[in-house]
Amino acid sequence: MADILVSNEDLTVFGGPVEISLDLDIGPQGDRGSIILASNGNPQDANVHADLMNMPEGIEALDVAIDINPYSDTYKTVFQRIATTSGTQWTEMLNLKTNYYSSVKDVTAVVSNGIGTLTIPPINLTDIANDINLTSANFSIQYSVSSSIGGPLATSLVVKEVVNSPIRALPLEIKGVEYIDNAWQPMAGLKRVHLFITVV
Numbered sequence: 001m002a003d004i005l006v007s008n009e010d011l012t013v014f015g016g017p018v019e020i021s022l023d024l025d026i027g028p029q030g031d032r033g034s035i036i037l038a039s040n041g042n043p044q045d046a047n048v049h050a051d052l053m054n055m056p057e058g059i060e061a062l063d064v065a066i067d068i069n070p071y072s073d074t075y076k077t078v079f080q081r082i083a084t085t086s087g088t089q090w091t092e093m094l095n096l097k098t099n100y101y102s103s104v105k106d107v108t109a110v111v112s113n114g115i116g117t118l119t120i121p122p123i124n125l126t127d128i129a130n131d132i133n134l135t136s137a138n139f140s141i142q143y144s145v146s147s148s149i150g151g152p153l154a155t156s157l158v159v160k161e162v163v164n165s166p167i168r169a170l171p172l173e174i175k176g177v178e179y180i181d182n183a184w185q186p187m188a189g190l191k192r193v194h195l196f197i198t199v200v
Contacts, residue, residue, distance in 0.1 A: 034062040042067055042074040043090040061088050066096070071167060075126040101128040101197040109187045115175050116187025118145070120195070122169030125162065129199045136162055136170060142196045145174060145187075152179040153187060170197075 035057055041048040043065040053059055061083040067074045076096040081088050101123060109116035125134060136159045145153055155176030163169050172195075176187040 032057070032060070034060070034064060037063065037065045038068045039065040039079070040067075041069045041072045042077075043079050049090070059088075064093075065090065070124060070126055072126070097127075097129060099129055099199040101195070103195050105193045105195065106190060107193055108190050111186040111188050114177075114186055116177065118174040118176075118187070118191055118193060120172040120174070120193060122163060122167070122171045123195075123197070125168045125170060128170075128197060131199075134162070134199065136160065138199055139170065140198045140200045141172070143174065144194045145176070146192045146194070147178060147187075148190070149178065149180060153177070154179075154184070155187070 037043075037052055037055065037059075039048055039052060043049050043052055052065060059081055061081050063081045065079045065081075067077050067079070069075060074092070078093045078096060079090040080093050082091045103123075105120060107118045107120060109118050111117075128139070139159070141157060141159060143157060145155055147153060153176055155174050158173040158175060160171040160173065163171055174193065177184045178187045179185075
C-alpha cells in the first residue's frame with residue numbers, strides 16, 4: 001500500500017511501495033495445439049481413420065489430415081476434425097489440386113506403317129482434378145516434342161478415351177514424321193515430350 005508523504009486540504013502526495021513481489025508459475029499443462037497429418041486415403045474411411053488413431057499423438061478436434069494417396073478419390077484433399085454433438089468427425093475443407101498438370105516425359109517412338117508413334121504413359125486423373133468422372137473431352141492439352149536430331153517434326157495428338165484400370169487415367173499418343181537428310185521419315189528414337197494439361 002502506498003504511504004502518504006505530504007498531505008493538506010489541497011494536495012496529497014503518495015509514495016510508491018517499498019517492495020514489489022511478483023510470483024510466476026508455469027501452471028498446469030494445457031491441451032496440445034492442432035497437428036497436420038498425412039493420411040493414406042480418405043480419413044472418413046474407417047480403416048484409414050483407425051490408422052490415424054494409432055498415431056502416438058492421438059487425434060483431437062481441429063487436427064488436420066491431408067490425403068496423400070494418389071490412388072484415392074480424395075487425393076490432395078484437406079480434412080479437419082470437427083467437434084459435433086455426438087463427438088468429432090473428419091470434415092472436408094478444401095482441395096489442393098490445381099486443375100492443371102505439367103510434365104516432361106522421355107518416350108521412344110515406335111515405327112509402324114510409315115508413322116512413328118509416341119505412347120505417353122497413362123496420366124492419373126487424380127493428379128489433375130478432383131472430379132473422377134471427367135472424360136477425355138474435358139481436357140485441353142498443349143504439347144511439344146523435342147528431338148536430339150534437331151530436324152523439323154510434323155506431329156498430331158491422339159487423345160484416347162479415359163481408362164479405368166489399374167487407375168483412372170488419360171492415355172495419349174503422338175503420331176508423326178521428322179525431316180532428316182532432305183526427306184520426311186517416320187519419327188523414331190528417343191523424344192522428349194512437354195505436356196501441359198488443363199481442365200475445361
